[in-house]
Amino acid sequence: MSGTRPPLTPMRSAIPRSSPGGILIVDDHDLVRLGVRALLQAQESPSGEGVEIFEADCLAQALTIYERFASSIGLVLLDLALPDTQGLSAVSQFHERHPDARIVALSGAGTTSLAQSAMAQGALTLGASAFLPKSANLKEVVSFIRACGLLGSDVVDGLAGAAPPSARTTRYSRPSYSRAWRSLTASQVRVLQLVLEGRTNKEIAQLADLQEGTVKNYVSTILLLFGMRSRAQLISSLR
Template sequence: MVDDHELVRLGVRALLQCQVSASGTTVEILEAGSLADALALYERHEEAIDLVLLDIALPDTQGLNGVTQLHARYPDARIVVISGTGASSLAQNGLAQSALAMGASAFLPKSANLKEVLSFIRACGVLGSDVVDGLPPLSSNTPPSARSLSERALQALSPRHVPVLQLMLEGKNNREIAEAVHLSEGTVKNYVSTILLRFGVRSRAQLISSLR
């Protein structure tokens, strides 16, 4: 479990331990608060790690760079990307597509419910089916995907543009985005212009309005 928020790690650990105790399953949970710590843990316990829950907002990486670095060093690692950003469902969808394209096994928003979290872990063979089958059913109130120009534009974005879009939606300026994704401010300016053009808008305000 890689997340820089101790309460998040504590919550996931408690969630898993609570659910597996009744089934008799034993699950060891390793925790890291940064990508560097996660890489060091993985190196020491590579053979024993079945799954990596990786937050995309860590002190030493931003966006999907963590997926790229972890997957490059350990191509066989099974990674589930977790995201707690306040971006719209369309932006989350774009992040999910990019994460999968970079080698992640799944994408999970932190707003997901208990059964979704455990289903992802079960899919990797960490939990038994009885652990998940006893949980309440998923809500059927998930809003449908928007069938719009904005959705098509989002799906057409390259993986390089998605982290920039995410930070734009968080209200970051070009300098802040450049620092977060480790690009020059000029490159970020070009990315921003491309994103605005793709969505057919002239300003960040219009972009945010179209995706909210």
């Protein structure tokens, strides 16, 4: 972000809540926040009130807002590509500061289902309660939030009532390899995603703007961290 921007003011309903029903949207793209906010505000909470919305455009701001309004926030929609984070650090930092927060990680990284699956595993391992790819449309995101019990049962514009398959498959389990995921740098996470997409070292070097020798070293380190002997074993294990 360039220049000095005024802080985003949390949007709050006037009626106090007896249990956390608010949703914190953390994304540095104004249009994404606007789209999610508009759909959520068209919904009702189970109590019949409007949904309480909080917004942040970076991790530091999100942490500040959560610390202040934790008793009102029941779900955090956390983008993984924030200006003040790298790789999966947004999840690990937020979870470390607020281990009781229910975090849904959102990511547009990874072009294959396998790469998305690996990113989901990493996010869940580091403390997220669920993972949703940004390829899911906004109505699917709202549908998932309803499945979490934070929205009423009414639908708008034909909105489906069930959580999308990507949410159902990643919501409940915490995969292994926790130490390996925590040890990866942002660059290594990117290389791992490309490996899972079937890219060669040369292709990875071009796409990640790295030297091919650096890519080879990263791949070797990744295999060592995950206890794998080959790319094929790594791909098979992270499916």
